[in-house]
Amino acid sequence: MSHVKLFIPGPVEVSPAIHQAMAAPMIGHRSKDFQALYREVQPRLQTMFGASRGVFLSTSSAWGVMEGALRNLTVKGVLNGCCGAFSDKWFDVAKRCGKQAEALKVDWGRPLLADQIDDALAGGRFDTLTLVHNETSTGVLNPLEEITALKAKYPDVMFIVDMVSSFSTVPVDFDGLGIDVLLTGSQKALALPPGLALFAVSEAAMERAAGVPDRGYYFDFHEFQANHDKDMTPSTPCISLIHGLRAKLDEIFAEGLEARYQRHQRLNRMVHEWVRRSGFEFFAAEGYRSKSLTCVANNRGIDVAALQKLMRENHRMAIDGGYGKIKGATFRLSNMGDETDDTIAALLAALDDSLSHLPA
Numbered sequence: 001m002s003h004v005k006l007f008i009p010g011p012v013e014v015s016p017a018i019h020q021a022m023a024a025p026m027i028g029h030r031s032k033d034f035q036a037l038y039r040e041v042q043p044r045l046q047t048m049f050g051a052s053r054g055v056f057l058s059t060s061s062a063w064g065v066m067e068g069a070l071r072n073l074t075v076k077g078v079l080n081g082c083c084g085a086f087s088d089k090w091f092d093v094a095k096r097c098g099k100q101a102e103a104l105k106v107d108w109g110r111p112l113l114a115d116q117i118d119d120a121l122a123g124g125r126f127d128t129l130t131l132v133h134n135e136t137s138t139g140v141l142n143p144l145e146e147i148t149a150l151k152a153k154y155p156d157v158m159f160i161v162d163m164v165s166s167f168s169t170v171p172v173d174f175d176g177l178g179i180d181v182l183l184t185g186s187q188k189a190l191a192l193p194p195g196l197a198l199f200a201v202s203e204a205a206m207e208r209a210a211g212v213p214d215r216g217y218y219f220d221f222h223e224f225q226a227n228h229d230k231d232m233t234p235s236t237p238c239i240s241l242i243h244g245l246r247a248k249l250d251e252i253f254a255e256g257l258e259a260r261y262q263r264h265q266r267l268n269r270m271v272h273e274w275v276r277r278s279g280f281e282f283f284a285a286e287g288y289r290s291k292s293l294t295c296v297a298n299n300r301g302i303d304v305a306a307l308q309k310l311m312r313e314n315h316r317m318a319i320d321g322g323y324g325k326i327k328g329a330t331f332r333l334s335n336m337g338d339e340t341d342d343t344i345a346a347l348l349a350a351l352d353d354s355l356s357h358l359p360a
């Protein structure tokens, strides 16, 4: 059986060049070679994050850091902005960590707006806010800059931002926006295999964490900082993935960040044009649509599972059939990672062919 290419919104397709880079000989995690590798990836990661304090590398998926951020920072209470499966789950995780948590919920497909967050924070009940920038389940891109502008009004609230599925597809400025924790994962737009989370932490967040006695070990921000200062990680990291990351950064900076952002915007627009010309609608509200994936509303009432099957069997392509409670009512197409005009054109042609073979 030939390989089925991934157009699901994570994990995404990983190139042979990255697999090759990950096959580099193993090195010790307390060796000079490792320190050199760690040091080498920092400047480019800092540029991408806009984070002058450095970028921590965690051997975990993104959820490890999403949970860890709450354990490091939430003392009084956390406001969880909820607009889809990932952001809703973060509220659940906060409660499971024993935190005083409150959900600010909007309907799936709608964005979280700064005014709504302002109203909720105004009561003074929270010292932490969680926000998912790009809600991968619904295809909503929340207005990050409008929301982080609230930081000036609520300096004691720690703003934790998940950019798991938007990082490297749109610009971000961690320092400039005043974000306290910005996190992403390897298997979405970075097009690396799963298993590595990357995150930046503000000085204020480090200070908050210092006063939290039960922040644990594996995701302790101060363990990360102390080891970062020696170009290392707290425990043995996924060294092969960091080799892959170095190769990916070479590719990203050869393309150029601005060119990369424009490519994702252009490919996303190609998918959007296909949605319109195919008579489908968008699940996400206009003006708040993701640039890295498209959540297509199944207003035509097609058999999504049958479409997935035709895509897989006839075209060796995997698309997603909708997440959780909107499975079948939506389907999702990713334009993250290494996709090009040609590969997205091939995806759209395959969708047209598959749709023409569906029973009317």
Ligand SMILES: *Cc1c(COP(=O)(O)O)cnc(C)c1O
Binding pocket: 010, 061, 062, 063, 064, 086, 132, 134, 135, 136, 162, 163, 164, 165, 185, 188, 194
């Ligand atoms: C994929 C995803 C996550 C979870 O990532 P894991 O790697 O499974 O931990 C969190 N948030 C968003 C927005 C995601 O897309």
